[in-house]
Amino acid sequence: MGGGGEGAPPPVSAPPPATPAPATPSTPTAPVPALARLWPVGVRPVVLRGWEPPASVYGPGHRGVDLAAAPGDPVRAVAAGRVSFAGPVGGLGVISVELTGTGAPPLRTTYESVRASVRKGDEVASGDVVGFLAEPGPRHCASGCLHWGLRRGESYLDPLSLLPPWLLRRGPSRLLPVPDVP
Numbered sequence: 268m269g270g271g272g273e274g275a276p277p278p279v280s281a282p283p284p285a286t287p288a289p290a291t292p293s294t295p296t297a298p299v300p301a302l303a304r305l306w307p308v309g310v311r312p313v314v315l316r317g318w319e320p321p322a323s324v325y326g327p328g329h330r331g332v333d334l335a336a337a338p339g340d341p342v343r344a345v346a347a348g349r350v351s352f353a354g355p356v357g358g359l360g361v362i363s364v365e366l367t368g369t370g371a372p373p374l375r376t377t378y379e380s381v382r383a384s385v386r387k388g389d390e391v392a393s394g395d396v397v398g399f400l401a402e403p404g405p406r407h408c409a410s411g412c413l414h415w416g417l418r419r420g421e422s423y424l425d426p427l428s429l430l431p432p433w434l435l436r437r438g439p440s441r442l443l444p445v446p447d448v449p
Contacts (some may be wrong), residue, residue: 295297299374301344302366303429308336308413308438311434315412330423331377331416336339338411340400342381344391347427351375353383353398358405362397368432370419376426377416380407 268409306312313335321328329370336342344364359380367373381398391397403411427435 275357280281299419299424299428300369301342301429301431302369303393304431304434305343305345306334306430306434307345307376307415308334308340308400312336312413314427315408318427320425324421328423328437331414332380332426333408333412333414335408336413337399338400338409340413341396342378342398342413344395344397345376346393348373348376348391350385350387350389350391350397353385353389360398360401364397366389372420374424374429375418376429377414377418378416379414379415381413381418 306313314332315335316329316333319329320330321330342362346364346366348366350362351365352361354361356379358425360382362378362381362383362385364378366375366376378397380401380403382401383398385391385395385397400413403409407414415426417424417429
């Protein structure tokens with residue numbers, strides 16, 4: 268047999284390492300855990316405009332969702348993390364929060380157009396107020412809304428994927444009995 272000694276299989280050369288394909292703006296590199304237990308605004312806001320992933324990095328699309336809210340409404344962190352940015356972008360207030368324990372690169376939520384009450388580096392817990400909704404800008408919702416986004420690295424993701432299915436459903440609440448409670 269070939270140089271591996273008697274009875275040993277012939278040596279096999281390893282294939283060259285594969286070069287990973289670059290992530291597209293809408294292709295996640297890891298699954299998105301449904302780790303949020305609350306909406307960033309309100310109890311169950313109306314989704315005015317949904318997520319429309321771009322076909323390319325600079326292609327048209329809607330890189331988040333628009334949630335109905337009124338100027339001055341509190342904006343809350345949907346999950347625990349660290350503020351990675353809080354400041355103006357193109358004249359609008361933006362807050363980004365890197366979510367704790369979501370892998371590498373971490374998931375990052377964005378909130379726009381917001382008057383920040385946090386600073387870069389601040390730790391936030393789920394439900395903490397990170398700012399207040401600003402007046403509607405000329406480029407977005409006419410009546411007022413929060414633009415909520417989600418990214419992993421350079422990939423844009425649907426922020427609604429952070430919410431568990433029960434939080435996305437509309438309809439009446441249903442009270443269930445609690446056993447062993449008088």
